Amino acid sequence: MRLKEKVAVVLGASAEAGTGWAIAKLFAAEGARVVVAARRTDPLERLAKEINGAFLGCDVGEENDVHRLAQFAKGKFGRIDVAVNAAGIPMGGTIQNTPKAEMIRAIEGNYYGSVYFIKHMAEAMPSSGGSIILFSSMTSVMPMEFVYSYACAKAASDCLVKYAAIEYAPRKIRVNSILPGAIRSEMSSPLWTVQGMEESYVKEIPLGRIGMPSDFSDAALWLAGATYVTGLNLVLCGGNQLSRFPWLSERPSLEGPDPTNAV
Secondary structure: OOOOOOEEEEEOOOOOOOHHHHHHHHHHHOOOEEEEEEOOOHHHHHHHHHHOOEEEEOOOOOHHHHHHHHHHHHHHHOOOOEEEEOOOOOOOEOOOOOOHHHHHHHHHHHHHHHHHHHHHHHHOOOOOOEEEEEEOOHHHOOOOOOEHHHHHHHHHHHHHHHHHHHHHHHHOEEEEEEEEOOEOOOOOHHHHOOOOHHHHHHOOOOOOOOEOHHHHHHHHHHHHHOOOOOOOEEEEOOOHHHOOOOOHHHOOOOOOOOHHHHO
């Protein structure tokens, strides 16, 4: 068991077919005592029972919530060894038409939330150190139409990882992030039901498939135990970084889910 006797926090774990859920289950299977958190608490309670863990409602964009989560986990299990922020707010829009309130919402959920998470999770980690893992997006490094506010906020979070890695290194706290490409999850599943949509993405992915939550939970487990890795923005997209995202004009017309839900 690679996380035996470790204490882990996984924020953004309320979607059963999502990445946070998969990470929480894998960490528990590897021996960790896990606290799961998200804005939606009903699914969290079920997950916590399933993995013999604990749960708490938390909005990543609210600093008081994130601080309360860190204190809850420390009070419950004595410390935090591994903390994963898999929460985020995917949203669309262009520079021309995105109102200021939407830009602020993107920054609060996808950048400020990362700052709060690093700050308060680190405070609850022991002198022996720990691992903090953020989830970013491939759109932060490879342009995709219609997601600029989300992508730019994630890019700020990528930069934050590097600064945090330096600041917390003396305390042996490692800070890394995972940049997913297209993924099959609860949030994005309606997208892949559109005829031809998955094919338009897969043709740009050398490994020939959309990512699965298990791909990202495996990566999170590796980062949790990789004691000589910090400041890394890990691109995880089946090789899509060697190509590009399909342009809107190359995808089937979309009337339902937002295209940002894919990444």
